[in-house]
Amino acid sequence: MTLTWTPVTARVHVASLEPHRVNVGLVIGADAAALIDCGNTPDQGAEILRSAGELAGVPVTHVILTHGHHDHVGGLAGLTGVVSIGHENLAGVATSETFSMARALDLGGQRLELLNFGDAHTDADTVVFVPGENVVFAGDLLEEGADPQVDATTSLANWPTVLDGVLGASTAETRFVPGHGAVVDRDFAFVQRAEVAMLYSSSEMLIQQGVRVEEAATAVEWPFTPDTLAVALPKAYAELADKGVVPKRQLPISGI
Numbered sequence: 667m668t669l670t671w672t673p674v675t676a677r678v679h680v681a682s683l684e685p686h687r688v689n690v691g692l693v694i695g696a697d698a699a700a701l702i703d704c705g706n707t708p709d710q711g712a713e714i715l716r717s718a719g720e721l722a723g724v725p726v727t728h729v730i731l732t733h734g735h736h737d738h739v740g741g742l743a744g745l746t747g748v749v750s751i752g753h754e755n756l757a758g759v760a761t762s763e764t765f766s767m768a769r770a771l772d773l774g775g776q777r778l779e780l781l782n783f784g785d786a787h788t789d790a791d792t793v794v795f796v797p798g799e800n801v802v803f804a805g806d807l808l809e810e811g812a813d814p815q816v817d818a819t820t821s822l823a824n825w826p827t828v829l830d831g832v833l834g835a836s837t838a839e840t841r842f843v844p845g846h847g848a849v850v851d852r853d854f855a856f857v858q859r860a861e862v863a864m865l866y867s868s869s870e871m872l873i874q875q876g877v878r879v880e881e882a883a884t885a886v887e888w889p890f891t892p893d894t895l896a897v898a899l900p901k902a903y904a905e906l907a908d909k910g911v912v913p914k915r916q917l918p919i920s921g922i
């Protein structure tokens with residue numbers, strides 16, 4: 667397996683792996699280096715650790731897990747001797763250390779800020795800010811080249827609010843490393859935030875118009891593929907139903 671690290675800045679690098687162009691990040695400080703996510707398999711994890719250590723020139727001491735999906739954490743068993751940090755809801759995924767809302771990590775003149783803004787892509791998302799490099803690792807809160815993905819723990823209602831928190835801490839020059847695909851800029855993040863928001867707000871509108879979930883995919887021009895919609899629309903409808911937003915009862919037409 668060959669791994670290619672691409673510089674985002676002089677001290678921040680990204681490697682793109684299969685499946686699905688999943689990203690692994692490397693942030694280098696004066697004393698230590700940290701990985702962000704660790705690939706899909708223990709073999710990938712071991713190769714990531716070896717090549718990252720070579721590139722960093724300092725020990726790779728930590729890995730930060732952006733969330734618990736397998737393509738982001740499956741390499742963990744290959745990272746011998748590395749401390750893993752994730753959100754407290756990842757405690758069952760063998761993270762050595764967890765945090766609830768915020769935590770900082772000092773790599774020697776390079777500070778990482780780990781933040782959880784609430785449920786979004788999953789119920790255990792960590793966004794990693796690297797203020798000294800003006801880089802943000804967004805995990806699967808952002809995806810380049812593919813649609814954002816939804817699972818049972820996703821909050822479509824809260825996801826845009828979470829991205830507002832990320833965007834609010836960024837500048838026009840901030841580089842965003844998505845969970846998959848190429849590094850993007852703030853404009854890209856704004857657009858994807860709007861698309862996720864549209865999924866929820868348009869679903870609410872359709873429910874109020876009496877459109878059933880089975881008909882929702884073709885009722886509106888969505889910025890997502892049919893495969894994504896097949897999972898995301900039932901999730902949006904279910905979240906809205908939990909809030910009491912359900913189709914109005916069809917009233918019998920009188921006088922016929």
Ligand SMILES: [Zn+2]
Nearest residue numbers: 733735806815
């Ligand atoms: Zn994911």
